Structure formats: C-alpha cells, structure tokens
Amino acid sequence: xxxxxxDNYEEMSKKAALMVASQVMLKPDxxxxxxxxDTPQGMYKEIVKLYGKGEVDFKEVRTFNLDEYYGLDxxxxxxxxxxxxxxxxxxxxxxxxxxxxxxGMAKDVDESCQFYEDKxxxxxxxxxxxxxxxGNGHIGFNEPNVNFEAQTHLxxxxxxxxxxxxxxxxxxxxxxxxxxxxGIKTIMNSKKIILLANGLNKAEAIEKAINGKxxxxxxxxxxxxxxxxxxxxxxxxxxxx
Numbered sequence: 386x387x388x389x390x391x392d393n394y395e396e397m398s399k400k401a402a403l404m405v406a407s408q409v410m411l412k413p414d415x416x417x418x419x420x421x422x423d424t425p426q427g428m429y430k431e432i433v434k435l436y437g438k439g440e441v442d443f444k445e446v447r448t449f450n451l452d453e454y455y456g457l458d459x460x461x462x463x464x465x466x467x468x469x470x471x472x473x474x475x476x477x478x479x480x481x482x483x484x485x486x487x488x489g490m491a492k493d494v495d496e497s498c499q500f501y502e503d504k505x506x507x508x509x510x511x512x513x514x515x516x517x518x519x520g521n522g523h524i525g526f527n528e529p530n531v532n533f534e535a536q537t538h539l540x541x542x543x544x545x546x547x548x549x550x551x552x553x554x555x556x557x558x559x560x561x562x563x564x565x566x567x568g569i570k571t572i573m574n575s576k577k578i579i580l581l582a583n584g585l586n587k588a589e590a591i592e593k594a595i596n597g598k599x600x601x602x603x604x605x606x607x608x609x610x611x612x613x614x615x616x617x618x619x620x621x622x623x624x625x626x
Contacts, residue, residue: 386608387615388595390623394583397617398427401515401581404615405432406441408513408577414445416505418514418567419473420525421450421465424581425515429472436477443479447508449501451516451525451572453487455494455539455563463553464489487537487565498537498565505571514575518582521545522590522603526566529602535568569607578614580605582622591618592625 391397405428409415419425435441450465459466466486474484485504491497505511516524521543523529528543542550542562551557572578582591594605595616608614 386595386611388623388626389615389617390626391617391619393619394427397581397583397619398425399431400617401425401428401579402431402435404579405513405515406435409441409443409446412512413442414447415512416447416449416508416510418511418572418575419448419450419469420515420517420581421452421468422517424517424583426472428515428581432473433476443477445483446479447483447485448479449485449505449511449567450487451514452564452566453489454561455489455565457489457561459486459489487567489565491565494539494565498539501537501567502571511571511575513577513579514572516572516578516580516605518580518587518590518594518605519546520549520586520590522594522605524569524572524580524605524608526564527569527572527604529604531569531601531604533569533601533607536571537565537567540564540566569604573607573611575611576613578608578611580608580614580616581618582616583619585621585624587618587622588625591616591622595626 453465457464488497521529526540547560551560554560593603597606599606
C-alpha cells in the first residue's frame with residue numbers, strides 16, 4: 386500500500402488524474418473502474434484538461450462504474466449516469482458503447498448484476514479502479530458489516546450514507562435507500578486501485594482503513610490485502626495517521 390499525502394484537494398485531484406492518464410497511455414484499451422461523488426470531481430476536471438491538451442486518448446477505453454442508485458431513472462439529475470456524463474464522458478472521446486453503468490431500474494436485479502459481473506470478466510477484469518471512501522469506511526456502496534465475498538449486488542444504504550447524500554437532493558425523503566454496487570470481491574479483483582480522500586471528516590475512516598484491523602465494520606480495511614493500492618489524501622484526511 387502506497388500512501389501519498391498532499392497539501393490540498395487540488396493537488397490530490399491532479400495526481401489522481403495523472404495516474405489514470407498514465408494507465409491509459411500505457412494501455413490504450415484499459416478497463417477503468419470509476420467512482421462518483423464530491424471527491425473525484427476534481428480528478429475528472431483534470432482528466433478533461435489533459436484530454437483537451439491532446440495528452441490522453443480515450444477512444445479504446447472501457448469503463449465500469451462502481452454503483453448507481455436503485456429506483457432512480459438515468460435521466461434524473463441526481464443519477465450517477467447523469468453525473469458521469471456531465472463530469473467526464475461528454476467531455477472526452479470515449480465511445481458510448483464502451484461505457485458501462487449498473488442498471489438502477491433493472492426489473493431482475495440479480496440477473497442485471499450477474500450480467501455486469503460477466504461483462505467485466507469478459508473484458509479481462511478492471512485494470513485500474515478509482516475509489517472514494519465514506520465517513521463510515523464504505524467503498525462503493527458497500528456499507529459496514531458487508532460480506533467481503535460479495536460481487537455486484539443490491540445494497541441497503543445506511544442512515545449515515547443517506548444523510549450524507551441528502552445534500553444533493555431537495556429533501557432527505559428524496560434520497561434513494563438502496564443502490565446497486567460492485568461488491569468487495571469485484572473491487573479486490575481489480576489489478577490496481579486508487580483511493581482518494583480529503584477533509585477532516587474522512588480522517589478517522591482513513592486511519593482505520595490503513596492502520597486498523599481488517600474488519601467488515603470498516604469495508605475499506607480489506608484494501609490492506611490488495612497488492613497494488615495507492616491512497617492519495619490531503620493533510621486533513623491524513624491528520625490521524
């Protein structure tokens with residue numbers, strides 16, 4: 386596990402963008418696992434800048450997103466499908482056929498999740514997975530006390546997660562209470578992992594994930610067992626290390 390501590394969010398975003406761009410430069414048909422939320426927005430902005438300068442080409446890249454709200458239509462402004470288009474996909478030359486997102490409106494959730502897993506495997510697995518971390522230590526939407534053996538699946542969101550996500554909605558009552566998420570096993574099968582975190586509100590989760598016992602109560606702690614993890618955090622997120 387490699388830990389990089391930077392001064393601020395902007396520096397974290399730039400370093401992460403360079404790592405993703407380097408992966409694509411070295412392997413133009415890379416399979417990328419992508420995250421959503423506040424934390425990676427700066428990284429996506431920097432990736433778009435690199436693309437605009439002609440430094441990276443995404444025409445052969447395939448992507449799989451970590452998660453999607455369940456029961457939220459893709460056209461909903463708060464869907465992760467919409468988030469990814471606005472923050473990244475609409476601003477680079479990736480083929481729409483190479484973009485893969487969990488289907489939050491799937492009628493047969495188990496079948497849809499298995500299809501997602503099978504497609505990842507068909508493409509040879511995820512080359513680089515980008516993660517954020519929740520204040521409760523979740524990665525993707527794998528909440529505390531998750532089954533480490535789980536693959537892509539339907540999850541019930543914790544109250545803490547629902548409350549944290551309510552800032553994106555008009556009311557906390559509008560926040561979905563379920564999501565489809567890559568499982569821990571899926572994440573751990575990625576060849577490389579980058580985890581990003583910034584701010585004091587992530588410091589405790591980061592400390593437990595890096596220095597604590599490997600325990601389902603802190604899902605991110607399982608990353609201690611992966612052989613190629615880079616954690617990029619600002620000084621505030623690193624303050625309890």
